[in-house]
Amino acid sequence: xxxxxxxxxxxxxxxxxxxxxxTYATLAVALVLxxxxxxxxxxxxxxxxxxxxxxxxxxxxxGFSYWPAFALTVAASFGGxxxxxxxxxxxxxxxxxxxxxxxxxxxxxxVNGAAFWIWSPQVKSMPNAFSTRPIRIAGxxxxxxxxxxxxxxxxxxxxxxxxxxxxxxxxxMRAAALNPESSRLTxxxxxxMIALGWGLATALGAVAGLMAAPPLGSFDQNFMQPILLYxxxxxxxxxxxxxxxxxxxxxxxxxxxxLLGTYVSWVGTDLRQAAALAVxxxxxxxxxxxxxxxxxxxxx
Amino acid sequence: xxxxVRIAAGxVAAAAAVALVLxxxxxxxxxxxxxxxRAGCFFIAILGxxxxxxxxxxxxxxxxxxxxxxxxxxxxxxxxxxxxxxxxIPLAGLxxxxxxxxxxxxxxxxxxxxxxxxTFAFAVAMPALLKRFSGLTGGSQGINLFDKAxxxxxxxxxxxxxxxxxxxxxxxxxxxxxGTGLVLAxxxxxxxxxxxxxxxxxxxxxxxxxxxxxxxxxxxxxLAFGISGFYAGVGGSLFVLVSNWFVSPTTFAFDKSLLLVxxxxxxxxxxxxxxALGALFIQxxxxxxxxxxxxxxxxxxxxxxxxxxxxxxxxxxxxxxxRKLTEPLTTRL
Numbered sequence: 001x002x003x004x005x006x007x008x009x010x011x012x013x014x015x016x017x018x019x020x021x022x023t024y025a026t027l028a029v030a031l032v033l034x035x036x037x038x039x040x041x042x043x044x045x046x047x048x049x050x051x052x053x054x055x056x057x058x059x060x061x062x063g064f065s066y067w068p069a070f071a072l073t074v075a076a077s078f079g080g081x082x083x084x085x086x087x088x089x090x091x092x093x094x095x096x097x098x099x100x101x102x103x104x105x106x107x108x109x110x111v112n113g114a115a116f117w118i119w120s121p122q123v124k125s126m127p128n129a130f131s132t133r134p135i136r137i138a139g140x141x142x143x144x145x146x147x148x149x150x151x152x153x154x155x156x157x158x159x160x161x162x163x164x165x166x167x168x169x170x171x172x173m174r175a176a177a178l179n180p181e182s183s184r185l186t187x188x189x190x191x192x193m194i195a196l197g198w199g200l201a202t203a204l205g206a207v208a209g210l211m212a213a214p215p216l217g218s219f220d221q222n223f224m225q226p227i228l229l230y231x232x233x234x235x236x237x238x239x240x241x242x243x244x245x246x247x248x249x250x251x252x253x254x255x256x257x258x259l260l261g262t263y264v265s266w267v268g269t270d271l272r273q274a275a276a277l278a279v280x281x282x283x284x285x286x287x288x289x290x291x292x293x294x295x296x297x298x299x300x
Numbered sequence: 301x302x303x304x305v306r307i308a309a310g311x312v313a314a315a316a317a318v319a320l321v322l323x324x325x326x327x328x329x330x331x332x333x334x335x336x337x338r339a340g341c342f343f344i345a346i347l348g349x350x351x352x353x354x355x356x357x358x359x360x361x362x363x364x365x366x367x368x369x370x371x372x373x374x375x376x377x378x379x380x381x382x383x384x385x386x387x388x389i390p391l392a393g394l395x396x397x398x399x400x401x402x403x404x405x406x407x408x409x410x411x412x413x414x415x416x417x418x419t420f421a422f423a424v425a426m427p428a429l430l431k432r433f434s435g436l437t438g439g440s441q442g443i444n445l446f447d448k449a450x451x452x453x454x455x456x457x458x459x460x461x462x463x464x465x466x467x468x469x470x471x472x473x474x475x476x477x478x479g480t481g482l483v484l485a486x487x488x489x490x491x492x493x494x495x496x497x498x499x500x501x502x503x504x505x506x507x508x509x510x511x512x513x514x515x516x517x518x519x520x521x522x523l524a525f526g527i528s529g530f531y532a533g534v535g536g537s538l539f540v541l542v543s544n545w546f547v548s549p550t551t552f553a554f555d556k557s558l559l560l561v562x563x564x565x566x567x568x569x570x571x572x573x574x575x576a577l578g579a580l581f582i583q584x585x586x587x588x589x590x591x592x593x594x595x596x597x598x599x600x601x602x603x604x605x606x607x608x609x610x611x612x613x614x615x616x617x618x619x620x621x622x623r624k625l626t627e628p629l630t631t632r633l
Binding site: 035091095105110116290 | 359605
C-alpha cells in the first residue's frame, strides 16, 4: 500500500506540499478575515482571486514583467474588494447570514462568467515568479519556486498579522468584528471596517491566485475552485475563527494531500479530494470546533 | 378564530395550487412541460431542504448527493432488477432517507460551518464514489434506462394511458412530478404543525433551550436529515425520468447542491409556496439568461446578477413577499 520512501524524496514532497499548502493558507486567511467580520463564508473568494490573476495576466501581455504586475494587481484587488463590498454586501448587511452567503454565491457566478466573457475560454499561461532551477540543501534538490511560494505566502500572512496587532486601524477592525455595537459607540465606523476587511481579503486572494497560477503551466477560469475547496477545508480544520489555525490547517492539508498522492497509489486523483475531506471530518468529530477554534459557550 | 381563518386560508391556497398545477399544461408547449417537470424535481428536493434548514436550522450543502442516491436507486433497480420505474420512486426515497440519517450523524456533534463542510464533503465525494464503484453504477458512462429498460420506462415509448385518457409523455412527467410535489408539500405542512415540527423549531431557535426542555436534539436533527433525505431521494428519482431516463455522475456534481441551497433561500426558507418559486427560479432563470446572450460566460453573469438582485431587494426571499401580500387577508378577517 505504501511505496518505498527514501528520506530525500519525502523531504521534497513535504516542501512541495508546504508550497501548495501556502497558497491554500493565503486564501484560507482571506476566508477567515471575512468570516470574522461578517459571519459568512465568502463562496466568491476563489473566483475573485481568479479574476485578479487574469488581470495580472493581461498586464504581463502588455509588457509588464511578473513582479510589477503582481504589485499593481494586489493594489487594484484591494480597491476592487472594497468597491464590491459597498455595492453588493452593504445592502444586505442586516439580513441573515444565509442571505449574505447566497449573495456571495451570486457573486461567484457573476465573476466566473465575466472572466469567461472577457478573456475567452482558451487556457492561459503565466510567466514564472521564481527561477525554475532547483537548489541543493544538504544534498537534496528543492525547487526554488516551491520555497519562494512558501516565503511569499508566509510573508503576506505575517504582514496582515502585524497590521492587526500593531496598528490602530487593525485594532479598530478587530473591535468592529468582536463587538459591533460597542465599537459603534466608541466612534468606529463598523460598516467601513467590514469593507476594509473585504479589500484585504481580496488582496490576499490575489496573492494566492498569483502564486498558484504559474506552477500550473496552463490555467483557465476555473483553476481556483479546487484551491478554494482546500482553503475552506484547511480553515475549518484549523478552526474557522482562528487565522493561525487556518494557516496551520492549510499547510498540514497541503503536505497531507501531496504525500497521499505520491505514496498511496489506490487513492487516485478522483478520490484525493474525498479522502482529504474524510480525514478532516474525522478530526472534526474529535474536535468539533477545529484544531485551534474555541468551543462556544452558549447562553440561553 | 384566527387559527381557523389561517387554516381556511391555507386550504384555499392549497386548492388554488392544485387547480393551477392541473390546468397549466394546456398553455405549455411540449418542451416547456418537460422544463416544468424538471422544476418539479427541484421543488421536491427543496421542500426537504426547507424542513432541514428552514425549520431545524441545520445547513446542508450535500442535498445534490442525496438526490444522486435516489436517482441511482431508481436507475439500478429499473435497469438490473426488473422493477418498473414508477415503483422505484418510494424505494429511492427510503434509500436516500437512510443516507440522510447517516449524513445526520455528524450533525449530532457539529454545527454551523463545520456541519456545512461535512455535508459539502459528501457532495464532493459523491461523483468520485459513483465513478469508483463502476460495477454497480456504470462508472462515468452512467446508466441509460432508455437503452437498458425501455419497456419498463413509463412513457419512453410514447403517450401514457392513465385512467382511460391518453397523456403526452412530457405532460405525464409534469403531472407526476408536481402531483408528487403537492402531496409531499401537504405532508410537510402537516409535519411542521405537529409535535415533530415544534421540536424541529425548538432545535433551530435554541439548541440548549430545546435540550433543557427535554427534547432529544440529536435524535431530532437526525430525523430532520432523514426526512429531508427522503424528499431529496424522491426528487432525484424523478430527475432520472425527466432527464430522458438517464443519469451519470456529472448529473449531480456539487454545483447541484449549491443550486438547491440557492433555490431554497431565494424562495424564502419557511414558506412552502416560496419553495415552488425557488424551484422555478433555479430551473428557468439560467435558461432565460442564456437567451439574453450566449457569449461564453454571459448566462452565468446574468444568473448570478439575478441571485444578487433578488437577495438585495427581497432579503427574506420570494416567499417572504408572498407572505407580506397575503398577510392582510388572513389577519383582518
